[in-house]
Amino acid sequence: MALLSSDTGSFERGRHRNRSRLSALPAIRMAACALAVLNAEPASAGDTVRISGLSDVAFGSISNFAGDSVQSQSLCLYSKSPPANNYRITASGSGPGGAFVLSSGSATLPFEVQWSDSAGQTTGSQLLPNQPLTAQHSPTGAGSADDCSSGPGTTASLVIILRSASLSAAASGSYNGTLSLLVAPE
């Protein structure tokens, strides 16, 4: 019995501890949410970003199935987020769930997206649909125009790749799709 009482007492104390933990959970959750919000928000209310200088990508008629088809472009990524003027970029395609696919009727042609935080690049870090690429740096900031009309003319590179294997596996047709790019200061 003593053992049982002791066990019961221990159980009760455990329940109280659990109640305390349970009562603390909303506060912990709120703190976690606040941290998450703080993490997602700009470091400062005055932080500003802008993406511009984007061009449509037209691969035209593919003549070489043995190699990848690659198109890159330099564009203006302005970020005024002191001290580093860093930003994050998130891409989404027009496929299901934001997938990077072109479509021709029911046929699809996947593509890859790469990003570089330097202009004039033909390769970069691979972007995945709806997944931000963080810690990107812009040489712009205070004193630069947000459309890069002053300061560096272009600051980043966007690379679109149609892989050979995808081209070979695709049915003939005219494929179209869209790519959206969302940037936020860090």
Added chain:
Amino acid sequence: MKALGNRKCWPLIAVAVLAMPGAAFAATQGTAGSTSTGSISISATVPGRVQLSGLSDVAFGTVDPTVAAAQAEDVCVWSNTSGRGYTVTATGSGTSNAFTLSDGTNTIPYSVEWAGSSGQSSGTALASGTGLGGLSSTATNPTCSAGPTASASLIVRMSAASLQAAVASSYLGTLTLVVAPQ
């Protein structure tokens, strides 16, 4: 011009432009703010193409005239049409593209068969210069270097009767195969 100048027509014109098939989507530029979003259109045309690869020369060697000779080989036909369809047309090096081997003076006729899958020892007989259609390929790579390693079978035969009628000699010929998207 008069219609264009009529403001009542503008909504109709706008709808017509939006409804135009293949109307180009222009890149949109982001605006300055706490976030910024831009978008582009991406387009590519994949033309209908086929490729025939993996062909090997056929050497019957010394044949026994009392026994029909046949050789089959796996080949790769890749087609990217919506149904992966293709036609195949064969021509020989004989007179009027006949399927014949020659020693310079004498000839031996042979026959050609095609099967739309690999690993076959018989198929549909081909007539010289006449396309065989209704075929589809399982190849996902133009040279079958990925995916299926072969997608069709080529069979060449010489009948015992032809061999028995032939003068003893060494015979040679060429067979040309043309595939086209279907």
